[in-house]
Amino acid sequence: MSTAPGSPHPASPVEAVLHALFERHRSTLEGQVADYIPELSNADPRAFGICIATRDGHVYEVGDTRQPFTIQSISKALVYGLALQDRGEEEILRRIGVEPSGDAFNAISLRPGSGAPFNPMINAGAIAACGLLDKDAAGSRIARVLEFLSGFAGRALDIDEAVYRSESETGHRNRAIGWMLRNVGILDEDPTDTLETYFRQCAVRVTCRDLALMAATLANHGLHPVTGQVAVQPGAVRNILSVMSTCGMYDASGEWIYRVGLPAKSGVGGGVMAVLPGQLGIGVFSPPLDAQGNSVRGVRVCTDLSRELSLHLFQAGGPLPALRLVYDASKVHSRRRRSPWQRELLAQEGHRIRVMELQGDLVFGSVEPVIRAAHEQASGLRALVLDLRNVLAADEPSLRLLARLQQGLAAGGLSVSLCHARALGPRLVAQGLAPGSLKPDIDMALEAAEELLLSRDARQAGAGAAVALRECELLAPLAPQDLAWLEALMPEQGFAAGEPVVRAGDPGDAMFFLLEGTVEVRLSGPGPGRGRRVDVFTAGMSFGEMAFIDGAPRSADVVAVQPTRCRVLPLAVFERLDRERPQLKIRLLQQVTRQLSTNLRRINAEAQAMRG
Amino acid sequence: MSTAPGSPHPASPVEAVLHALFERHRSTLEGQVADYIPELSNADPRAFGICIATRDGHVYEVGDTRQPFTIQSISKALVYGLALQDRGEEEILRRIGVEPSGDAFNAISLRPGSGAPFNPMINAGAIAACGLLDKDAAGSRIARVLEFLSGFAGRALDIDEAVYRSESETGHRNRAIGWMLRNVGILDEDPTDTLETYFRQCAVRVTCRDLALMAATLANHGLHPVTGQVAVQPGAVRNILSVMSTCGMYDASGEWIYRVGLPAKSGVGGGVMAVLPGQLGIGVFSPPLDAQGNSVRGVRVCTDLSRELSLHLFQAGGPLPALRLVYDASKVHSRRRRSPWQRELLAQEGHRIRVMELQGDLVFGSVEPVIRAAHEQASGLRALVLDLRNVLAADEPSLRLLARLQQGLAAGGLSVSLCHARALGPRLVAQGLAPGSLKPDIDMALEAAEELLLSRDARQAGAGAAVALRECELLAPLAPQDLAWLEALMPEQGFAAGEPVVRAGDPGDAMFFLLEGTVEVRLSGPGPGRGRRVDVFTAGMSFGEMAFIDGAPRSADVVAVQPTRCRVLPLAVFERLDRERPQLKIRLLQQVTRQLSTNLRRINAEAQAMRG
Structure with a gap:
């Protein structure tokens, strides 16, 4: 949020928008910090941070964006992706629904019939997803979860052990949910380990900046915009965003998509993560929560950002015509x-x-x-x-x-x-x-x-067959005696395939008339186009007149690409013509001028066609 | 679905995809045609059509795409937009929710407290929207609804009177809903007129092609892609698509967005309308319905299309970097x-x-x-x-x-x-x-x-001040006696501001040396660039040498944009130089060549910079 170093210019207008938004909501202190465990109730209600991370990895940030807090339910959206990778979409869909429940996040709402949780964003669905994860070599799941979440953050995350212990000590309702899931066969094993994994997963420490980069990774088809690593398979991204869009903000999800239009997930730690697919990720951190359990300022900031920057999913433009x-x-x-x-x-x-x-x-x-x-x-x-x-x-x-x-x-x-x-x-x-x-x-x-x-x-x-000097386009209009006089002063030179004819930087002291073979003019010097052919001459054509006339050194390499034979007109001979054969010189200059003028018209027409 | 006329080439690959899809589902006859009124139960279960309409108005179609049927619940999504235009977002949100209900389409589900229908896609919400429409001069609403829906179709739609009468005769449940809404104060007046409007609105006749164009209009920010008319304000489009995405496919909406990823609306007439925002609209027509009341083949075709063409909302790319x-x-x-x-x-x-x-x-x-x-x-x-x-x-x-x-x-x-x-x-x-x-x-x-x-x-x-002839760039290197000889043969010419100096098509029989003023070279001939300046010359510069040297007529108009004074070198004088002053001619040609070669290098560099 500062002026660019060494620049007389003020903050960019994007930074200015974030700054104004921060100031607008800075003094808002509505809502209640979560207090079901002491570790959460200790959070500073004034802490407040806003981040936007772009799909190419630029992060705009204002406020307490580097202060750690626990990820809580935001982990549900991401770990659901790991379960999809481990078990495949169809098995996960059989065990966890994707319908909004209309119930609070901690309701024990299982669908009649299958007993499947309504969706992966309520606790029942998230615990089921956790229990469906593959175990690592040590038979545990939490190391895989931590590594997976770290991939979204682009840095190694850790667990707040105090929060984990409190969650585990007070998690009776979640234990009930775990055993319900075991009872209806959604979970295949004793849920104890799954529940401890789930409590740890919720206690992973992140920052507001991490949330924005996690969201940007989802916006970027699962590729972390800074590390360039695949955090999650692109197919799972589509599914994660779908459930975030319909179930991410508890029972206010319908209104959220209507008003804000960004797939999002909140956590009781005060974090909100929102995604504009294909474009950017938003992270907001402010601990006081509303009645639904969403961060009050998190909801307001996302709502304002969506309105002010037109970030609504159904408002943004489509892809450019190809x-x-x-x-x-x-x-x-x-x-x-x-x-x-x-x-x-x-x-x-x-x-x-x-x-x-x-x-x-x-x-x-x-x-x-x-x-x-x-x-x-x-x-x-x-x-x-x-x-x-x-x-x-x-x-x-x-x-x-x-x-x-x-x-x-x-x-x-x-x-x-x-x-x-x-x-x-x-x-x-x-x-x-x-x-x-x-x-x-x-x-x-x-x-x-x-x-x-x-x-x-x-x-x-x-085409391409050997020619006599008189058949060269530039010399064709000359009188036979002029041509004969000139030919006697033009030595013949041969080049093997691959042999350089002139090199960039050489003095422009000769002009070449091709009798046989092919040469390519190639870009020299540094740059991505180095070595690319920019001109190809075959028998009957001439080259080298540009440097020849304006006295500048050769601007490019010329290389024979076939065995090539040329007649060479030395600069000294061209200059002798002034006195000895002025009419011939005039004729030659007119031919060169005509050729240049043809090229100029051609390149102008080409440049205009390429401008569309 | 035919080969382009006069073309040896087969159907386009896009047509081939639609054709294959049509063949795949042609023989599917699962599901039940709606039978709550005789007019719907008479529908031919074999009727089947698929349309895709692009954002620029091209329609791909296969099957029974021009056969009329009644729009039914698909009208709910669109008429909700008219209510939003009439009453504004905030009032509509106070009276009609935007949360998925999880109930069947005809449930009498009103939210506890406000009594507001859960969303505008269930009958209660759609009837409420209908009752909130402004009336026209004659005190009726249906004419406005018909005109509004016709704007989405791009043609004048009409009402199937037989279906309307049956709907009205059997619409007891909807009457109950209407009075409930009156009872809780969501409707401010006797619902009788509102209900008849609603029955008529559901009986509007459309085709599969209409549905695709309606969807494409929503994809195109409310602008009909063929007529170019505004069917609905862009702000309302965002809201329509939001409720379609969360509530459009009855109680299967969560799974629909998850699997298909296209905001959509179905009707018991057999139609499905689906939108890929910013890109295209899809219409499918097939009367047999599944248990939820969605067209069986409509659901399957949309699912397949989304998979095969990667149309999922959360999969498509973002906008191109600007x-x-x-x-x-x-x-x-x-x-x-x-x-x-x-x-x-x-x-x-x-x-x-x-x-x-x-x-x-x-x-x-x-x-x-x-x-x-x-x-x-x-x-x-x-x-x-x-x-x-x-x-x-x-x-x-x-x-x-x-x-x-x-x-x-x-x-x-x-x-x-x-x-x-x-x-x-x-x-x-x-x-x-x-x-x-x-x-x-x-x-x-x-x-x-x-x-x-x-x-x-x-x-x-x-810069731009008047110069003497010897200060002209092209003539500067000449010996004083050569210049004096030439000057005597170069008449002076003056042009008022706006006066043409040469015209495209004129013979190129003179070259101009500017002593004072400014001229512009302007594109002539037909085309969008006509009259645009392509070159500007000021005092000390010369022009006209291109046509002068290659003998072609003038390629563009040259116009004085200030009072302008020139010296003119006639072609005849230039030709006399061959015999009378060959050294001077050589000097002039070398100068011209040098200038052309400078321009050629400049344009080449410019063209390369513009290629990026």
């Missing part, structure tokens, strides 16, 4: 330079190669419009490229739909490729995507698609 | 061309102007990381630009945080501007944003920020 940008290959090309006829063909036919750039989280709602657009646009297309570079995450159903899209369109003769898939690649293949349709990057995907279009032209068979 | 791209003004510039010293200063100091491009729905969870990044990066910055062009929607709290960010950083001396705000602009100002910090587009925002940086240099005071 379709970020659509363009076609008449404007945007692979890095491979093309000859004049190829350029013309791609300008005319490039619209038959369509690129769809996706973004964000791929879920049904975001990927369905992509599927639909692809189908609507498929007619007349020769190739479709899905660029996944801005995709953050994807669930299996959306990957399955993309795989089926590829299969279906391929059956209709349309080439579909997916690029920049990274970790999604193997998952797409597992869903049925043809492995050959994965391309490493957009450049390779575009090149393959361009080759498909070009291959329909007979001239493509001869 | 921060799409960050770049600075050392690489990306306004369209205003700068003189050499200005270019150098911007290259060195441009990193002190930072641009953050935002995207998607601005909600707290997506905008908070932006606020945080802005604060972390504020030190050392001179200007911060937030580009909102890719923002789809924003709630008030996120706009308030942005406004406070601007205020807070401005107080610390940092200029913050927001561009491409469109309809968000007035809302931002209403939240306290300084109106002057709104800029129409990124170009204007960058220009203003650049001027801030440049204004610290004494030379900026003289």
Whole structure:
């Protein structure tokens, strides 16, 4: 809650919101501190802390956010997840219901018939969940519970032994519940050990900050946002949040979801943990409780936060449409330079190669419009490229739909490729995507698609063949005697595949005319793109004129990727032309200017297409 | 469920999923058609339809999706929204609870004390909601209800009079409920009219397709995705979805949210309407009901759809991070061309102007990381630009945080501007944003920020002043006698503010050297960018060389935006130089080439920065 160090700027507006909220409720002292055991009744009623932890692990905090207190019933929501992991959803559902009971938290409410507790948030359900946990090697459960809860906090938690002892000494009603559960067969063994585990579980010490990070872990599909460790399986997160949303705030749960709209769980230690799925976690600590057993200030702070920041579950926006940008290959090309006829063909036919750039989280709602657009646009297309570079995450159903899209369109003769898939690649293949349709990057995907279009032209068979110097595009308009004069002063140079032709930082003292082979211009220097090809030249093309003309050193590496033969125009010869062959120099400069101007127009058009 | 017309491609994978689901459950005939009135018992138990409507109004449908049936209890969820609009949330909450009752739909369950029905999804609560509606001019409520429900369907609905009459003739239990509500003072008047309205409301005829669109309207914050009309206020949507999530599927609601995870409402006519907020709506129609009164196939189809497409509320991803791209003004510039010293200063100091491009729905969870990044990066910055062009929607709290960010950083001396705000602009100002910090587009925002940086240099005071021809950047290196020779052949031309200098399509037969004033290059031709400035030239700069050199006609309009004086180099003179002054021609071409090559490098760097 302080000004950024060394910054003249005040606290961020988010900190300001928390601060105002803290001040607003600071003097509220309504409610009663829990007093069924002396250890709880000793809590300072003035203690008050508020934390928000974001899905990426940033924590906003104000007040007594580092003061320890016992987790109490908040543990019920989390340990239910461990029981789900241990026994599977169906067995847990047979033994513990998921219906709100409308009763107080400590009611002995078992469903008629099965005898199953109504839900895992009342004591009966939580004791049943505890009794269904697997034991560790030493035959005990509490070490597993402590480790599991510590995973949510992102630090090693411990047990308040004094609170545990008091809970155990006074827990007669819970013992009655335990034996009832044994009686109806929900528990398969003597409940004594289960009850001691449960009393210890409730006495685990946490802070307000821990609660916010636990909630953020639930918001983040079970992955702790700071440690990056899996605290609980994603499937169990869905179930935990479901019971928190319907049963988390005792018999006020319906009104809680209606007014606050955040799955939450409270504990008699004064803690409240609330989750906005996919976004953030909230922790509040204030010991005085209302008649339902919820922290008075905890309820008020969550209510205010939800209103002021629009955090209600049913108010927040959906995922962004996955379709970020659509363009076609008449404007945007692979890095491979093309000859004049190829350029013309791609300008005319490039619209038959369509690129769809996706973004964000791929879920049904975001990927369905992509599927639909692809189908609507498929007619007349020769190739479709899905660029996944801005995709953050994807669930299996959306990957399955993309795989089926590829299969279906391929059956209709349309080439579909997916690029920049990274970790999604193997998952797409597992869903049925043809492995050959994965391309490493957009450049390779575009090149393959361009080759498909070009291959329909007979001239493509001869593309890339060796040429004479007079066939080089830049020199083609020269008079034969000029060309002959020049050729005599241009030594030939050969490069093996993999051999560097120029290196970044070299002086720009020559221009290269390719007679045979292929070279790639590659990004040099530090940075993530290092080594990536940014230009590809083949026979008949020339390169090196940029540094050549503005006198700057080479800005990138050029490497032969096939055995390559060039004619080299030295800078000294180019300069001699001023006096000895001024008309030839003018012609050459005009050709270079024309080429630069063509490139400038092309890159401008490309940049505009990429802006959407 | 058909192949796209004229397409060789099969059904889309989304259609394939629906089709498979339909086939899987087609032969299921479990359950009993409702039989408490003859009109319902006549329903064909084989009738079966499934629809998904997306938030943008696309409808996937299979089976009997256009067959009318009565809406029954599904109307309860929607009409509750009308009551909320008429009476406000607090009054409605005083009279109708929001807690699940655990009882059957037709239980006479009123809360002890207040006598308020437990929730609006049981008959008692729905009758109370109906009785709380405002009357229309004719003193009746049903016309308003019909119009309101029609708004959700996007078409005019009508009432099945036979069903209405039967419901009314047999509705003794509901009459008892009505009088009970009158007795405890939840209803203020004789319930007779309210009950007839309620019977008619339940007899409104809908189709499976209507249900999907109604659900999609709820998913779309109350805006019908096809008609674009507001069916219900967004605030009421949050409340409707809340009660659907806790009480929508009778006493199986807890398990429904747990297993299916979609707020939903069923009706004894065989319909089920389910909503994935922010994403889509589902409608299912199949008359046979289970013991709870929910359509057997409706429940199964929703369960399968949720599993197969991962539609569970607590499983779907959150909104995309709003921060799409960050770049600075050392690489990306306004369209205003700068003189050499200005270019150098911007290259060195441009990193002190930072641009953050935002995207998607601005909600707290997506905008908070932006606020945080802005604060972390504020030190050392001179200007911060937030580009909102890719923002789809924003709630008030996120706009308030942005406004406070601007205020807070401005107080610390940092200029913050927001561009491409469109309809968000007035809302931002209403939240306290300084109106002057709104800029129409990124170009204007960058220009203003650049001027801030440049204004610290004494030379900026003289920028834009009139120059002599020899001070033009392109001609500066020429020998005085060459320049004098050229000047004699370059007529002077003047343009008033607003006067065109060249027009798109004109032959490129001259190059312009600006001695005084400012011209803008503007996009011509059709398209959304028409008239937008793409280049700005001031005194000392030249333009027109592109068309001049490659012989193509002018590609854009150039307009004087101030009184402007130019020297004009005609194409004929440029061509005469070949023979008469070849060294001068070489010098000029080298200058042009150098300038083009500088621009090419600049645009390449800019394009790379914009790719992120």
